Amino acid sequence: MRYIPNSPSERELMLREMGLKSVDELFRGIPANLQLKRPLQIPAALSESDTLGYFRKMAEKNETPTTGRKMASFLGAGAYNHFIPTVIDTLISRSEFYTSYTPYQPEISQGTLQAIFEFQTMICDLTGMDVSNASLYDGSTATAEAVLMAERVTGRTKVAIAGNLHPEYIEVVDTYIKNAGISKVILPFDGQNGTLRLDSLADIGADIGAVIVQSPNFFGGIEELQKIADATHRIGALFVVVVSEAMSLGLLQSPGRAGADIVCGETQSFGIPLSFGGSYCGFFATREKFQRQIPGRLVGMAHDDQGRSGFVLTLATREQHIRREKATSNICTNQGLYALMSTVYLSTMGRAGLREAAEQNLQKAHYAARLISGIAGYKLRFGASFFNEFVISAPRPATEVLERLREQDIIGGLELSRFFGGRNSGMENEILVCVTETTTRQDIDRLVSALAVIGS
Amino acid sequence: MRYIPNSPSERELMLREMGLKSVDELFRGIPANLQLKRPLQIPAALSESDTLGYFRKMAEKNETPTTGRKMASFLGAGAYNHFIPTVIDTLISRSEFYTSYTPYQPEISQGTLQAIFEFQTMICDLTGMDVSNASLYDGSTATAEAVLMAERVTGRTKVAIAGNLHPEYIEVVDTYIKNAGISKVILPFDGQNGTLRLDSLADIGADIGAVIVQSPNFFGGIEELQKIADATHRIGALFVVVVSEAMSLGLLQSPGRAGADIVCGETQSFGIPLSFGGSYCGFFATREKFQRQIPGRLVGMAHDDQGRSGFVLTLATREQHIRREKATSNICTNQGLYALMSTVYLSTMGRAGLREAAEQNLQKAHYAARLISGIAGYKLRFGASFFNEFVISAPRPATEVLERLREQDIIGGLELSRFFGGRNSGMENEILVCVTETTTRQDIDRLVSALAVIGS
């Protein structure tokens, strides 16, 4: 087997050196009746070229913006198609990065450690917070961790979650709190604006440990963070701001400035390919006073006895390998390499590039919104100002409209009935449309004329 | 511009430090009337994504075995479609390899130097020679260099070249010798076997400095190297064996054993993609006694004052940068990175893999030959035993047959009329067919049934 550098005869020799006759003796610790007497019933080994062929075939069974039918796609909703500089893959493909372990041995892990320190710094700057961790699984689990941390900090076992938070994020939070003795209330969003109903905050009880709001929200709308922060702090709760479209941070006020206590979310927009939903990279940032309550790994600066500076994993007493059931989280392996991708992305785009990219998202999305809302029968569902996503109301059921669009190689967006079928109804004809800097005017115009035809 | 790490203001500063006002002053050495007053008239700069789009479009305008129409291809003739292990590209993509210069400074170039030393060793083993250089441009120029070296060694200004040597190699040799005062005679090949006519060697004059033969020859046939060697040495000429299908060395007697004085050719078959004909990698090996006449770079072992061994470029007095017009060749930059690709290939396939791959070529090519020669109206043109290429005679003009095959997404091979139209006629219906380990039985069977239909 080509991944094994021991030759058969070397293996023989090693066995003999140990006074063993056969490999089977190595497994004498396993009761005979438990030993598998037959080969595993999985497909026989493929050659390298056949393996390539198999995965090529699978890849060709997908239709994407750049392969097969070259679909023009307007899907967003927590996963965004942004431009990815080539250098990112070049650099993370350095085997010193991707074939190394968690940097527990700083003397030979400074590359990874320094990169994480840079990641933490960039996240702090973008979110306006003091401390960032080294990443969490994704935006949804980062949100769940924020809820758990809020409970640790406030001792309150109830949280208020905006109803326009990404529905899958809410599902994940449910899963995490279900057994942790934490309950949630859903804060309604305004039917006209799609943003959180501020009045709903007026009467939330002092038993609420955290108010969790996403901005831009699931519908793309920008929330009144400042006001929500004030209301939240008034009851002594933590204000958690979730950012699932990190690109918006290139343009929008940092949640920190608006008064957030925890800012968490997803860095996928920063150089991480869509890859059918993973791997992505959760981020988590908070105030310095909470730094010993933060979940996940932290990298800090340190010096050796000659005064040379370097970096180490620090404040480890928060973590499971030391604190066990009392740890701030059960997370161990995180998304290290993907945090590196985002770090390289932010370095490459830099100050000017992130701003330019963000503004292109804004301009193109509004160009599309203007045209679509101009089509007879279509309108923007919500009034709030938005970044690169907006909801349109179609004259027919969304599923039907999207199917017709697909016939023209357009994935028109996400039908909201998928998430707001029951409870919040009135979403049958609603489509969440996303436009990024990678969406060409031509694609937008194609969508518009296609919608016009379908609408008439 | 993103490839320039000097900021505009830094450039200003640097100018000022030098007491200059503007960049233009830097060019005061260039007469004003020669300075270009307008921007170059080439397309304006493209963004990274537009550049990717442009080259993607170009790539999609090609039809290959793995893209677009997925052509089944039976093209060989000096460029072969062999399996390429993934690790090759991974390893040559280490920037320490591909962004470094010719290893003139051994203390910080040992990686490149050791790899070349390994390449030289492998080429010596495969060819059965004592000394190999670090590569030449390609198989054709390696052949031309062999002719020039033969003249240096023997002092004779005439060479005899087999008429079944790759026609483009002969063209290149013509180009190189034309002005070097060397003349050539073409040795005819046998009409039945396609191999060199041994009788033609009987009466070649003692003024011949070298006999140059390709085996397998351009028609795929295996030459009687031993006999040719004897005849060649009888007149005191050098015997040059050209190998354009290096894969054959996995199975066939090494030319060295058969008496060759110089073995040269192309390593493309060893891990180098077809890439429309380049970059490839020429190899050149000879006897120890000629090592100071060899063209191109050589790497040798050396030691430092602490006895640690390493490698250096050596015998440089042969080369242009020292010997100038008396150099053994004008070559400077060679195909270093591609020699590395072949070194990684030969390491990965190794002893067993090269043998297995070569044998699969042999078996599949003969399977195809058996079936095709069984089709009414088709026959094998030549009788000599062959490795992975053979010539078929079709019942119609080759160009017509190939065009019909293309309609069925098959590139059936190379029409020989392309090279043997005039002088050696009788090749109108002849097609050079190549079958490698990457050709599936299914493709062969498709070709066979298509030929049958076309033939009837």
Add this chain to the structure above:
Amino acid sequence: MIKKASTHINQNEGLIFERSRPGKVGYRLPELDVEAVPVESLIEARHLRDDKLAGLPEVSEVDVVRHFTRISTWNYAVDLGMYPLGSCTMKYNPKLNERVSRFEGFVSSHPYTPDELSQGNLELLRDPELSLAEITGLAAVSLQPAAGAQGEMTGLMTIRKCLESRGDARKYVIIPDSAHGTNPASAAICGYQVKTIKSGPDGSVDLDNLRAVVDSDVAALMLTNPSTLGMFEEKIEEICRIVHEAGGLVYMDGANMNALVGVTRPGDMGVDVIHLNLHKTFSTPHGGGGPGAGPIAVTKELEPFLPFPRVIEETAANGSRKLRLDYDRPHSVGRVRAFHGNFSVLVRALCYIVTLGPDGLREATETAVLNANYIAHHLKDDYEIAYAGKPLHEVVFTDKRQQAYGVHTLDIAKRLIDYGFHPMTVYFPLIVPGAIMIEPTESEGREEIDLFIDALKSIAREARETPELVKMAPHNTRIGRLDEATAARRPILRWKPAVSTAGAAG
């Protein structure tokens, strides 16, 4: 004498922020192709950033490439040599996996792409489920968990759901004192209290201790098998029986499956749930900390409780078979992350499985166990074995003998660096004072292993003869041991312009 490594010139490099200069750029976007409207007319001023993104660097592409290439050379890596971290299974990461995981058809597909346009992806989500079910001998698999710890949490939640459906979620999860820290941490998230049981004298589960704590309040036993001492729980069937008879379920931490794949199957032992670390057993790269994937395999009874969505196959009217994502899972524990798991990791793991096949997987297991036993055999005269027994894929020693000279496990670890190796796992499992935990994996050849054995023997000698040499190690790295205590006392967790020579060691 150090055979494996030398020292060589190595580039210094500051933080990326220190390369920043106003006006440098590393990108080029296409021109905006729609008319630009004043931003303030689209978004209220109060919602716009007022810091001009001042914190982000302004550098060229050349700066980026130089920066990250340089700092990468400060890392040790599997591609450079043996990485004997016990419990981490640092095996070779095949380049073929990396290549296929980057196919444009995968990386460019959006998670909400309609099923009919992503049949390839759905097949890649189903195929590993089938293989992993067979490998574990269990009925069903969920690929959603993002890593082992999340697999633990998800698995325990399916157990909880199952018990709830039986009428009582129960209170406790029993965890041996040798377990990995994620076990109790995961149990806590699931609302279970942890009952720790002391391991027996041989490091395995002490049945009496177990019987003593197992009762009708116990939801599950969380067992690592082979244990973190690298030894198989020989009484596993008995253990499962005890738990099952008390109405509890058995969760197996499968982080050590590299010792078992193809040789024995948890399902056949009586295990109800197991998580697998694809970034260990199934060769996906650790990436300096992640990402990984922690699929769980469960019994038929637990299948209904797996996270949604599930990939199911349907036969369309026209008889064609199609895959689709099924969200209608009333009994599911819910979602543990957005979308469909760490897809790019799953693709790599599947590539590994199809590349090796049944024989290759077993051969890998056998070789991993052979290598570990070979090391145990050759080092037992120099280092104290933690527990006598029959190690499988890893072996645990202690620093007992070296302590006599004031040399501790950490010193030995640091000295290994000078010998050209990454250190082994240190001070884990916690039940072994000064644990030295070595896992070679099947990716090491005899030569590399012999060099490793020589190094540890030589360090044992140094500990006796020149202990200071070991205690001051490493000597051949660009920086020495860092003062972690101070770093934790006065944490510096982000760069600020003041700290401007940071990282530019040397």
Add this chain to the structure above:
Amino acid sequence: MIKKASTHINQNEGLIFERSRPGKVGYRLPELDVEAVPVESLIEARHLRDDKLAGLPEVSEVDVVRHFTRISTWNYAVDLGMYPLGSCTMKYNPKLNERVSRFEGFVSSHPYTPDELSQGNLELLRDPELSLAEITGLAAVSLQPAAGAQGEMTGLMTIRKCLESRGDARKYVIIPDSAHGTNPASAAICGYQVKTIKSGPDGSVDLDNLRAVVDSDVAALMLTNPSTLGMFEEKIEEICRIVHEAGGLVYMDGANMNALVGVTRPGDMGVDVIHLNLHKTFSTPHGGGGPGAGPIAVTKELEPFLPFPRVIEETAANGSRKLRLDYDRPHSVGRVRAFHGNFSVLVRALCYIVTLGPDGLREATETAVLNANYIAHHLKDDYEIAYAGKPLHEVVFTDKRQQAYGVHTLDIAKRLIDYGFHPMTVYFPLIVPGAIMIEPTESEGREEIDLFIDALKSIAREARETPELVKMAPHNTRIGRLDEATAARRPILRWKPAVSTAGAAG
């Protein structure tokens, strides 16, 4: 004090052959899918190998990856830092070029693919021709030459062909003594005798020397501009006139075009033929020695003599425009290599050109020249300038001052390694005794350049104060200076089992 580099642990590694063990494999091919016939029945025994390929290694994929990854870390590289080799233009190699050059649609296409199935490739062969013609200000371009030296040979052949067509090929090629070795070597292959002319006191062509040798036997002047001293031939027009009036042609060695692109064009100076080194001026990687590409650009008059095939555009009956390869070139000098040149290099160079565009190309030139002048300015007090003048993209010093302390150019070069830099070009051009030739290119930022200046200043100081330190350098590399004399006297050019510790330095 050395600011740029430290020393760090670095893996030793023997030769790949020393990792070989019978039975190890690193590959897996598909099973043969046709019936296997005894090999001897297909090929006569006498034609079959009898050595069982004994020389090739038997190693696993892991061995291969470890081996080449380790030895790669022994190299210095552009991605690690400044590579100031004069005349070599070691600029940044954009990763985007690498990526597009690997598109499956390019790498999988066979050179004999019928034109209608390779229109994309043919466009990629035509587009650079158009751009390079504009950049050089000449009429036509051939992309076939594999490197600069072959470009020289090809260019001189077109000149010869042209002269032959005029009736007399002539005898001599005039080459300044400052020229690169490939110039005379290439002239020799073309059957021309070389007449070397001494450069003038300022290092440029001495018009009197030139006039003295130019006569009706002179076929061409081969001129490097800017010269290998980095200075523009200010009298280039006059020079061309002199040669042209005598019926000769002017060949320009374009290796130094990085100083001129977008600023001035050889065609406008009177040059008849020029070669370009795409692996210098146009950013394609040097690859540790190659491959490169050496296209030539020529005047209208010389166009008919370019190598065949040529890419031409045709309008089909239906009006559609198609590209095809034209082999019917009666006046061509012939072919200089098989197929169509180093295609994969051409793709990279084109990618560079479209990425930069007119403005970017000029900006690159300006910055390259700025950087070189900045270095010249800051080092002139420490090192002797070879020739006073106006350097463009590179500057040449000598070791004259350091010789006083027994320190020579080579010592300075080796000491630069300890400072974390690759040495500059040494002892070239030959007319400068102890030449120190520095070319920073536009890829270096001010900080890196300042570190370089500091290093050379510090070395100048060391030469005065502690010359031994410099003469024994390098001190921070895994091996020291190697005994090249012995290596050349008793050459060991291949591995033989005997030499078994080779390479395992340390």
